[in-house]
Amino acid sequence: MMLADGTAQGHFGPMIRLPPPKPEILARRDAILADLRRLLPEDAVIGEAIRLRPYETDGLSAYRQMPLAVTLPRTTEEVAAVLRYCHAHGIRVVPRGAGTSLSGGALPLEDAVVIGLMRMNRILEVNYADRYAVVEAGVTNIGITKAVEGDGFFYAPDPSSQLACMIGGNVMMNSGGAHCLKYGVTANNLLGLTFVTIEGEVVRIGGQHLDAAGYDWLGLITGSEGQLGMVTEVTVRILRSPEGARAMLAAFSSVEVAGQAVDAIIGAGVIPVALEFMDKPCIHACEAFAHAGYPLDAEAMLIIEVEGSVAEQDMLLNRIKKICARFDPISLKLAESAEQSLAIWKGRKGAFGAVGRISPDYLCMDGTIPTGELPHVLKRISEMSAHYGLGVANVFHAGDGNLHPLIMFDANDAESFRKAEAFGADILKLCVEVGGCLTGEHGVGVEKRDLMVAQFTSSELALQRAVKSAFDPGWLLNPAKVFPLEGNEALAA
Amino acid sequence: MSAALDKVTAPDTEEGVAEAVRAALASREPLAVEGRGTKRAMLRPVQAARTLSTRALFGITLYRPTELVISARAGTPVAEIEAALAEKNQKLIAEPPDLRALFGVEEGATLGGVVGANLSGPRRITGGAMRDHVLGIRAVSGEGEVFRSGGRVLKNVTGLDLCKLLTGAHGTLGVLTEVTLKVQPAGEATGTLALRVAGLEEGIAALSAALGSPFGVSGAALLPEGHAPLGLDGPVALVRIEDFAESVTYRLGQLRAALSRFGEVSVLEGAPSRAAWRAVRDAVPLGAQPEEAVWRISVAPSRAPAVSAALREAFPARLLLDWGGGLIWVAGPATADSHAAVMKAAASAGGTFTLFRAPEALSAALPVLPEEPAALASIGQRVKAVLDPAGILNPGRMRAGA
Known part of the structure; x- marks a missing residue:
């Protein structure tokens, strides 16, 4: 859910449960900052409240939480050093790209060190004969296309945040876009990663070739929402642009x-x-906003x-x-x-902007449905709209079934916000009920974490949690996201 | 692996598969997991006295042509799925090969088998691999528990993608019981340009030019020795277009103009074009003899000529290049020396290799896949312990002792 106006927190207080911070970590904050400043260049560590503020939220600005510290490494080795240190001291870590997540994927924790990748923004190699580019994780999505479009090439996945969002975040969320029907999502357009484990080990996964032998780590890590490790470099496939x-x-x-x-x-x-x-x-x-000549009687x-x-x-x-x-x-x-x-x-x-004009705020949902269920689902959404007394506008990637209902509400009215959240949850449960899923491209994050029980059985969730544990036994990597807190012993106080 | 018939269990329900796994777990007896057993000769021999087959678990469970999805139980023959798709003028995007001849078996592969092995054909270069089109799975873990991942919609990022993990895991992380795939329209027409090229360097350059064009190439192969049954003298580069008839005509024309500098061009249309790509898909031009070993090497295409030269220098290697040169099929003497040459050539090109098929004496004694970095290998062991804690699913299939 995206809250267009980020003022909600002030009105309603914290709206998402986060795991209890580790008191011993909070107590050692100054020592941790000093240690980080020894590991990294002086300007790569942020500890002052005023400079931490921009990192307290992401594209889901309803939720805010100041982190313990922010680090802005420039190299894979620096990322590895921070992870190695945090692992050795039991400190939680929240990876961050551009902070455009609509599901709260980059929401900090009070006792966590944020590792921001925005300074890793170099394009390392472009190879047209073999049709790939090697880029650092902090290169923007559009930055890849900009680097190759002069030669007639492009990078296919095009999430609507592509001017700002970074490839590292795209990998972690398996981002889509409007052109997925033909070109696929991020997972279908990758060849390799430089992956850093929570222990600070640097591993090359895949490369410049197709179909690495052995287990498909590339596929598992893509879309893992920062649960398994961090990605510092990405080898993407680039395609020749169509004639028109x-x-x-x-x-x-x-x-x-x-x-x-x-x-x-x-x-x-x-x-x-x-x-x-x-x-x-x-x-x-949209017509009122853009005067595009859309037929108003349709x-x-x-x-x-x-x-x-x-x-x-x-x-x-x-x-x-x-x-x-x-x-x-x-x-x-x-x-x-x-x-x-x-x-x-x-x-x-x-x-989105057009809906923002006719309503003070809106929540953007992201379920996917079998396309044949569209009439039924839209009818039910319209009944829910009447039930909750909130307007809704629907845009839909019709080819692939990815539905984006925009629920209109007023963030200055606590009751309106509560209803909007309940309306959104009802829509997502409906998507699951008709054979679809909670999220097509925005990710689970914190936003849909507690709805995971609608899609998965407890044993399926336990299995996914165990796979995370295989990478991150101490649950230090982006905890409180993706999986419901209930029943998670790894995060108990 | 040699499975005595009385030791084969072939349940006809998913719950039956789960029961069989629980029974094996209780008695700590490892299982060879297979569909119709067509790929027993692939990778390493499994160390198991009992076989769990999904051959009796078959049937298409959902097919919605307008939603571009098909679901079928794991034991459904691929041919049956392809026939159902053909009725609605659709296709499996990854074009999985039919390797009956290569593996010397009569029966055709099952859906669970091609997904478990992540086998893709020529269309992989631009259409994606089998793993790219697996939308959902149902599977039984090594603890005998049924679990699902993904679903039946084209876009889904809900939770960890265990579909990718199980695709290509060769049955070592779970027994697939049902798979949902994304499919595509079959394309109204197809046509191929065949270019007589001077050598591998020129051939790869021609394929790169074709793949770097805006014309939507759906196959790009290089046959160093040609393929006599189709009258193709080598070395010959093949470039395929599949689309509406008007587009195929237009695009072949544009490509012909662009590629004629690489060699003499001829055009294959309709049936001859389809026959040529079926041969490439199934590695027929490789002409692998039963006693020989077969490898697949994956590299950046521009590295293919150097890799090929190194292999030919090391042993009498025969080659077939697909995926624009990125996939090198190799056939040669089944010896430790040729295997060492393949490993060295793949590593020096920054690529990877699979000892795809070899006599048991060789495949049991050598690594059939590259070693993983230590950090990844230990993650792999922990993931295996999550999905198959007792190590009863296909032990030894991918790596010795795992």
């Missing part, structure tokens, strides 16, 4: 019909590079993008247009140029 891309817009008189059109497009063997769905409240909010709208040469774009868009025409569309608009494509995308790309 163009979008179209199709609007329908009901959610069901729009869903049928999506099924028909995919059933005809067409996989657009993006296939976005917006419901009526979302269309209205109940549902699709933005469909295809790639290829101009002739190929025409061929694909015409195929899709013919399919959509079978479902009595209210309007069908094919972009004739790149500029018209941008205009079609303008409203969608501003969707």
Whole structure:
């Protein structure tokens, strides 16, 4: 859940239970800071309250907690030194990239040292013949594409925070984006990692080749939300950019019909590079904001993008247009140029901001559902909206089933916030109930930690916790995230 | 591994699999875990007197073409899944090989087998590996407990991804009972450019140029000796496009213009194109003889010519290169010396190797996979202890004593 306005904490106090801090660590704070300053350059250790403040929260700004200290290493060896030290002294660690997590993945703990990777921001190697780039973990997502786009290449996963978010965080959260349907998520676009264990051992995983032999550590670590170790360097696959891309817009008189059109497009063997769905409240909010020419009488709208040469774009868009025409569309608009494509995308790309304009605050949910369940799920969400008395706008990566309901509420009203959280939890439980999952791309973090019991049995959770313990027996790495605190002896006081 | 028939258990339910594992745990009797046993000759021989087979646990349990997902029990033959997909004009994205000839078996592989071994074919280079398309699993741990990971939706980051861990674990971390895969439309048409190249350097350069083009290449292989049954004289580079017919025509034309500087180009369409890629997928042009060893080496493609040269210098190696040159199939004498040469060549190129198939005398005596760094190896032992604490699942399959 993203809280658009970060003032909630002041109004309601702490809203998430964190494990009790270790008193002996808190008591040794000054000595720990002195030790860290011996291990790292002077400017890489932060201990003063005023300079710690920016690290007390992340993209989920409803939750705040000042850390014990922040370190900003510049090298893998410095990261290893901090981890080795923390491991030797039983100090908890919270890894951090750009701090854009929407699930509270980088929320500090009072007795934890934050290890921020933003100073590890060098691109180490680009190899076009073998189509990879080696970058440090603090390079931004867009920074990789910027480094190679002059030569016609790009890095495919494109989370909406891509201007700020860092590849190390993308690896830890297995970030997605609007173009996953064609290009996959982060896990599908990696070749290798430099991984640092909690003991401070530096290990190379994978490399510049495909399919490392042995267990798939690369796959397990990707999306592990900082539970298993830290990543300091990443080898990503880079792809040649398509010749071009163009979008179209199709609007329908009901959610069901729009869903049928999506099924028909995919059933005809067409996989657009993006296939976005917006419901009526979302269309209205975006149109008021962006004046993109969206049809206000539609109940549902699709933005469909295809790639290829101009002739190929025409061929694909015409195929899709013919399919959509079978479902009595209210309007069908094919972009004739790149500029018209941008205009079609303008409203969608501003969707969060647009909802922020019509509501003081909103929570952004992130469940995934089987796409065939869309009409049923949207109907239930609308009933919940009436029940809680809170508005909701839905945007949806229709091709892959990743749903982003934006729940509108007022953070200055404690009751409104409480209802919004309950509404969000109900939506996520519904996603699980219809065969989907709690989170498609934002991660569990602290936000959905306590809902994990809706998706997994206690023995499945115990198994996942045991795998974490195999990497981090002392539960020092990003504790209090991903797994419910209940029943976790490793975090008991 | 030689499993006497009376020692084979083949439950027809997931609970039956769990019971069989619990019984083995109670008696501390290790199990050879397999589907139809088509890959017994792969990697190392398992040290187990009893076999647990998922061959009786079969059937497609869910197929939603418009959601691009299919689920099936682990013992379902891959051929049956491919046939069901073909009816809806869809395909397995990773294009898993049919290795019956290579392994000298009659029966075809099961879904659990190709996922357990993470086997991918030519499309892996741009479409991803089997492990990239495993959306969900059900499995039985070495303690006889059923667990799930992932699910049946395309985008899911909920909890640790144990699907990735079990894919390619060769049954050592759990017995897969059901798998859900992402699938894709089959593509209306296919076509291939065959380039007669001067040598491996030129061939790899041509494949890199093709893969670095905007034309969506879905296969890039190099056959040093060609492939006589298809009339392909070597060395020949193959570049494939699969898409709508208009796109295949257009893209082959563009690629032909771009690649003609690397050698004489001919075009294979339809059936000949499909036949060529089936041969590459199944490593047929390698011509591996039953008494020979077969390795797979994975490197950055540009390192492939040097690796190939080193191998040819060390022993009479025959080669087949796929994945743009990043996958090198090697066949040669099953000796410790050739194995040492493969290990050395892979390591010096920063890559990895698998002793894919060898006579037991060799595969039981040598590391069939590279050693892991100590820190990772000890994590691996702890993870194995979590999922199979008594070490009863496929002991010795991947590494001696593990």
